[in-house]
Structures are given as structure tokens and as C-alpha cells.
Amino acid sequence: MNSNPPGAGIVEWAVVGSDIGPLLLAATGTGLVSVAFHADARVREKALMQLAARLGAEPVEVLDPISGAGRLAEPARQLDAYFAGALREFTLPLDWSLTTGFHRRVLHELDDSVPYGSVVGYGDLARRVGEPGAAQAVGAAMGANPLPIVVPCHRVVESDGGLGGFGGGLETKRVLLALEGVLPQPLF
Incomplete structure (x- = not known):
């Protein structure tokens, strides 16, 4: 064994x-x-x-x-x-062994249902996995995401339009969302 x-x-x-x-x-x-x-x-x-x-x-x-x-x-x-702006969907085999349980469910839902150029709220994502009161737990799942960018945790934002947190830093999140056309490109 x-x-x-x-x-x-x-x-x-x-x-x-x-x-x-x-x-x-x-x-x-x-x-x-x-x-x-x-x-x-x-x-x-x-x-x-x-x-x-x-x-x-x-x-x-x-x-x-x-x-x-x-x-x-x-x-x-x-x-x-x-x-380079030439790829909107990753088509890679992923090894999910670094995440389990609720975190894995949330990350799979994110990967499957939030396409390039769109965002979802923490609470909305919690509802999608059948846990409507688990917005903070969704935030923890995003923070523990072992596959950021590929499993796009940068696309999860606050319901009031705020960016929320991000393991790579808020400036990194802004750059990724600007690349996808969700936010304007910085002026300089």
C-alpha cells in the first residue's frame, strides 16, 4: 500500500x-x-x-x-x-492535492464558473457552493488558493465593489483585473 x-x-x-x-x-x-x-x-x-x-x-x-x-x-x-493578452482560459491539468473540503469546492466553483473579464462577490461564491453565510470562509479559501491566476482568485471581490484582499497584494490584483479589462489600465 x-x-x-x-x-x-x-x-x-x-x-x-x-x-x-x-x-x-x-x-x-x-x-x-x-x-x-x-x-x-x-x-x-x-x-x-x-x-x-x-x-x-x-x-x-x-x-x-x-x-x-x-x-x-x-x-x-x-x-x-x-x-500577453492572447489567452483567456487556461487548459492545464491541475493537481488539487494541496486543497481539500470546503476550500476545494469553492476553488472548483470559481474555476468552473467565473470566466476571464468577470468578477464574483465573496458572498455570491458562498451561495454557489451552498453555504450562503460563508463569505469569510470563501475569503479564507481564496487566501489559501495554491493555484492563483490559473484558478482566478483575483476575480473575487467585495459585494460593495471593493477589491477585497489578495495573497499577491492588492497592486497585483489590480494589474490582473486591468489585464482582463475589469479595471482601467494604470495611467503610468
Whole structure:
């Protein structure tokens, strides 16, 4: 019997550039498992330690993910296309093993029903998963999203029109929503 958690095995990771700074991408044999914002040395170290602990495998760095044929080639290509404005829907296999229960239900609903260029309120998303009083719990699920951008937690906003919080920082959320045409582009 295999005692490793789902998604165990080789975990490949790389840091790729983006319009919002360096992103750490990690993938298992199942699919993309993690995207981490602002992937400086401190963030990388913390993210890699968490991946090793949660997935039961030491992550292996991929030095050139885009030109390679490894697990990160397609996620890196699709993220490049997204930031270039040429991709509106990610078509990647995802490894959901870093999220469970209510959080996983909320993230699946978000991924399935909130398309590019639109937003949803925390309370609305709570109602969609059958938990109408769980707006704050939806916020916690967004904060724990292991696959931001690809599973678009930046599209979840406050019911009064406020941006709400965001694990990548509010400026990052503004940039992503402007890219998708929800907010105006900054003047400079």
C-alpha cells in the first residue's frame, strides 16, 4: 500500500518571469500543483519546504521550463500567453492535492464558473457552493488558493465593489483585473 499523499512523486519547479514579477510554478505527474507570487529567495525557500512536506517529495528545479518538454513547459507557455493578452482560459491539468473540503469546492466553483473579464462577490461564491453565510470562509479559501491566476482568485471581490484582499497584494490584483479589462489600465 502506498502511504504517500496524492500527487506524490517527482515535483518539478521553476521560476518564470511575468508582468507581476517572478512566479514559482510547481507540477507533479498529475498537473500544475502550485503557483507562488513574488518568488524571491525567501518565498522560494518557504514554498519548496511546504511542497516537500505536503507532497512527500523533494522538489526538483527545472532550469529552462519553456523550451523543455517537462511538466512545466505548458503552464509556462500558457502563463506567457495570458500576460500577453492572447489567452483567456487556461487548459492545464491541475493537481488539487494541496486543497481539500470546503476550500476545494469553492476553488472548483470559481474555476468552473467565473470566466476571464468577470468578477464574483465573496458572498455570491458562498451561495454557489451552498453555504450562503460563508463569505469569510470563501475569503479564507481564496487566501489559501495554491493555484492563483490559473484558478482566478483575483476575480473575487467585495459585494460593495471593493477589491477585497489578495495573497499577491492588492497592486497585483489590480494589474490582473486591468489585464482582463475589469479595471482601467494604470495611467503610468
